[in-house]
Amino acid sequence: MDPVEGGLPVEQPQPVTRRRGWALDTTPLRNRAYRRVFGGVAVTMLGQQMTLVAVPYQVYELTGSSLMVGLTSVVALVPLVVFGLLGGAIADAMDRRRLMLISSAGAAVTSALLAVQALLPGDGHISVLWVLAAAVSGFAAVNQPARSAVIPALVGRDQVAAANALAMTVRQAGVIVGPLLAGLLIGLGDLSIVYTIDALGFVAAVLLLRGLPALPPEGVAGPLRLGAAVRGVGEGFAFLRTQPVLLMTFVVDVIAMLFAWPHAVFPELSQTVYLGDANSLGWLFAGVSIGSLLMGLTSGWVSRVDRQGAVVLAAIAVWGVAIIGFGLASTLWLAVLCLAVAGAGDMVSAVLRSAMLQTAAPDEMRGRMQGVFIVVVAGGPRLGDLRAGLMASSVGVTAAMVSGGVVIVVAMAVVAVAVPSFWLFRASRADEVARDARRRLAEEHAAPTEG
Structure with a gap:
């Protein structure tokens, strides 16, 4: 047992030969600690998707009421x-193992309470259901x-992308099978x-x-204080x-989801x-998830990508082009094929953006960066649904989707030039970026004292 980062007594990843195939890279599963997280x-x-x-x-x-169903989504989003x-701020201020245990036990x-209320006489109470949905x-x-x-810290920086691909592939399988x-x-x-299956999970x-x-x-030194955690959110931004x-790992994803998230137009197309x-x-x-799952199963090459920023921009451009194809598709099979290609591009982008956040951010900021990541991932599609719904009702589904895809392709080119x-x-070079960020943090913290 050798320290990997910050003196953590975790298992040192063993040297492995870089895989050259396309199949999903399972190398991180050789690490006992990562196997537990995975x-x-x-x-x-599975249970989460069922719930x-x-x-x-x-x-x-x-x-x-469909309106009440929509309000339930807002209740969960807040x-x-x-x-x-x-x-994310709390994860940067206390033992992360303990935080995972507390939050998993709470879930x-x-x-279990959701299962109990479903067994009570009658159909339940909306207020109770909302409180429990918000808690979940x-x-x-x-x-x-x-x-x-x-x-x-568990798998080493070289295996971060492969570890993310494993977790995201399992998630996509759950997205398909769970519902x-x-x-x-x-x-x-x-x-x-x-609900019981979810609780047992x-x-x-x-x-x-x-x-x-x-x-x-x-x-981290000393006990966690709520005030310090709240201030930590501001420090993270x-x-x-x-x-x-x-910053751009979040910006490019917001652009992709805002201008081309297609779910809001599915009912109209279906009818x-x-x-x-x-x-x-x-x-x-199911189209996007099918593409994401297939890409996950053939993502061995993703963990070997060095030019991660360039590949992220290319993957999001693929998403945009595929959404253009979806908007123009005249048959169901072609529409689903385009959505699957879009999902494959999104999978590559998500894996590499997560890896960039986890390796280029200093350890003391990783929790907060992942907190922002969750907000972007959750909020982007909802904003995209709003845009798509408004445009589809005014100029039609085809114009809404095609225009959004074009904006994305152009925006990725602009990002490549502007940033x-x-x-x-x-x-x-992720270690170098993280060290530079850590140096800046140290200088900022020392500046008030020196003044």
Whole structure:
């Protein structure tokens, strides 16, 4: 057991031969500590996706109102944003293993309460369901920054991209299988089983995470104070403004999601253009995830990418071109194919942007950067739905999608020219970028004292 970072007593990754194939790189799974974190992702993802189906279904059963279902999404989004940012700051101020254990245990209890309320006489109460849905979202928002921030310390910087690809591939599998299984169980009339599966997944995650060593971030001394964590959110944004490479990992994703997230137009297409196909809506919603999953399974090459910034821009440009094709598609199979290509591009972008954040940010800022990442990932598609819905209702679906795709392609070219540090970013120089960021942080903290 050798220290990897900041004196952490975690397992030193063993030297491995770089894989040359296209298959998903499973090298990080040789690391026992990472296997526990990965196992926690795997056992919780299915239940989480099932709950994301069950909650809106139960809300509609209670109210008969699609508006109330929409409000439920907002109820879940608010704690996701608040605790995503706060959870990132907390992850930079306390032992991350302990934080993962607390948040996973909290999620298990909340999911168990969802199962209990589903068993009570009657169909339940909307206020109780909203409180529990908000709690589930909040615990997830606190857990994810800590889980992502520990990856470099567990597997080493060279394996960060491969570790991200593994986790994201499992997530995409859950996105596809979870809703299908939830629909089957809901059809059998036993909603409580869905929530129980989610609760048991988090219990299993707690048991796995208990076997990890302590994982404190660098430079942490003394007990966690809430005020300090809140101030840490502001410090994270102030730091981000000085780091163009890290800042652009968020900006390019916001552009991609804002101008080309297609979900809002699926119902209209299903009822108008593809009216003859009863399964068209399901295929449209599955299209992006199918592409992401297939790319994940063939992502061995992604972990070997050195020019990560350039490949991110290219991947998002592919997303934009594929959305243009989707907007012009006249048949369902062609539309789904375009969505799958878009999903493959998004998968590459997500894996590499996560790797850039985890390696180019100093350890004491990783939690906060992952907190911002969660907010961007959660908020971008919702803003994209709003844009797509407004444009589709005024100028039509084709114009809404094609114009958005064109904007994305042009914007990626502009980013490459306007922010050359992002375009030129190399994984092999991530340590240098992180050291420079850490030096700037030290200088900023020392400046008031010297004055």
